[in-house]
Amino acid sequence: MNMTTIRRELHQIPEPGFKEWKTQQYLLDKIALWKADYMEWKTWHTGIFLFIHGSAPVKNVAYRTDMDGLPIEENTTYSFPSLHPGMMHACGHDLHMSIALGLVHTFSQEQPKENLLFIFQPAEEGPGGAEPMLDAAPFLEWKPDEIYALHVAPERKVGEVASKPGLLFANTSELFIDLKGTGGHAARPHLANDMVVAASHLVTQIQSVVARNVDPLDAAVVTIGKITGGTKQNIIAEASRLEGTIRTLSEESMQKVKTRIRQLTAGIETAFDCEAEIDWGANYCQVYNNHEIAASFREFAQQHGGVTYVESGEAMTGEDFGYFLREVPGLMFWLGVDTPYGLHDSRLEPKEEAMNTAVEFMTDFLKSR
Numbered sequence: 092m093n094m095t096t097i098r099r100e101l102h103q104i105p106e107p108g109f110k111e112w113k114t115q116q117y118l119l120d121k122i123a124l125w126k127a128d129y130m131e132w133k134t135w136h137t138g139i140f141l142f143i144h145g146s147a148p149v150k151n152v153a154y155r156t157d158m159d160g161l162p163i164e165e166n167t168t169y170s171f172p173s174l175h176p177g178m179m180h181a182c183g184h185d186l187h188m189s190i191a192l193g194l195v196h197t198f199s200q201e202q203p204k205e206n207l208l209f210i211f212q213p214a215e216e217g218p219g220g221a222e223p224m225l226d227a228a229p230f231l232e233w234k235p236d237e238i239y240a241l242h243v244a245p246e247r248k249v250g251e252v253a254s255k256p257g258l259l260f261a262n263t264s265e266l267f268i269d270l271k272g273t274g275g276h277a278a279r280p281h282l283a284n285d286m287v288v289a290a291s292h293l294v295t296q297i298q299s300v301v302a303r304n305v306d307p308l309d310a311a312v313v314t315i316g317k318i319t320g321g322t323k324q325n326i327i328a329e330a331s332r333l334e335g336t337i338r339t340l341s342e343e344s345m346q347k348v349k350t351r352i353r354q355l356t357a358g359i360e361t362a363f364d365c366e367a368e369i370d371w372g373a374n375y376c377q378v379y380n381n382h383e384i385a386a387s388f389r390e391f392a393q394q395h396g397g398v399t400y401v402e403s404g405e406a407m408t409g410e411d412f413g414y415f416l417r418e419v420p421g422l423m424f425w426l427g428v429d430t431p432y433g434l435h436d437s438r439l440e441p442k443e444e445a446m447n448t449a450v451e452f453m454t455d456f457l458k459s460r
């Protein structure tokens with residue numbers, strides 16, 4: 092089992108959420124190759140539930156990885172770049188899956204005492220695979236008593252694991268606003284209703300929501316990552332669309348931000364005599380680590396010779412792993428992969444040796460549970 096080869100092969104086939112068919116087949120082939128008589132698995136859409144029966148189980152311990160890639164044109168120096176144009180594993184899910192496979196391989200050779208459930212989850216980047224997986228028959232059949240997951244951290248050194256009790260990642264909501272007015276000739280603006288101008292005003296006004304409506308001690312972010320509108324430079328745009336995401340540490344601020352965006356959008360409708368439609372897309376609840384488990388994890392990591400434990404702060408990233416944690420006590424942690432470029436950057440090149448650190452550490456940790 093060569094985890095680097097696995098990671099590189101997965102890196103070449105990034106797929107969008109709920110379309111991870113090649114990825115699923117790749118994972119299934121590896122699982123079938125390493126099959127032991129105490130292992131069984133079931134697919135769920137493009138995901139997989141893999142159950143490893145323990146030798147003397149008193150509980151079910153779960154480990155989850157995400158599977159999807161991002162719509163980014165890769166710009167790394169790799170000799171094994173994405174083979175899917177316009178798609179890239181730019182959030183480390185190729186490493187996450189390889190680490191999960193590394194753990195599966197280990198436990199396929201050495202039966203654990205407790206039952207282990209490996210969850211290969213689609214669509215973490217959206218629309219979200221975790222929440223519907225909670226109702227999937229295999230999850231209900233093999234319901235875990237505790238659950239774990241990691242996320243690569245480009246800014247941390249290899250060997251570092253970082254986490255904290257309680258809130259780790261923010262609440263998220265996607266944001267899509269469609270503006271519809273009246274198009275026309277560029278030279279006759281008085282006969283049209285320019286949705287590029289309306290969108291520009293709305294983007295600018297939205298910047299005031301975090302600055303002026305959210306308690307400064309309760310962090311929030313609103314990012315508009317994409318604007319589209321119009322068809323040609325000399326045609327006044329009839330329609331435009333804003334696409335973004337909202338992040339808040341508290342649920343209360345999420346509702347406040349949404350209310351203000353609704354009000355501002357209604358104001359744009361009046362000011363520009365246009366129609367607007369808001370779609371909140373996928374919403375993820377916060378990632379909230381169980382306090383007792385976080386304390387045991389910290390103690391275990393501090394005593395483990397293979398890693399350095401760092402107490403993490405909260406992050407405005409989102410993760411639908413939060414849905415698993417809402418139902419099952421557990422923990423998510425950051426794994427250092429030491430690279431200058433951040434998550435969602437087309438140049439992301441995580442250090443692959445971090446995968447061995449993770450597998451050695453998590454093998455010991457899962458055995459200890």
Ligand SMILES: CC(=O)N[C@@H](CCC[C@H](N)C(=O)O)C(=O)O
Pocket residue numbers: 182215216217242263264265335336337373375407408409410434
């Ligand atoms: C770890 C990470 O980067 N997660 C994503 C989750 C995206 C959620 C949703 N699609 C959104 O954009 O709000 C992140 O961007 O934090």
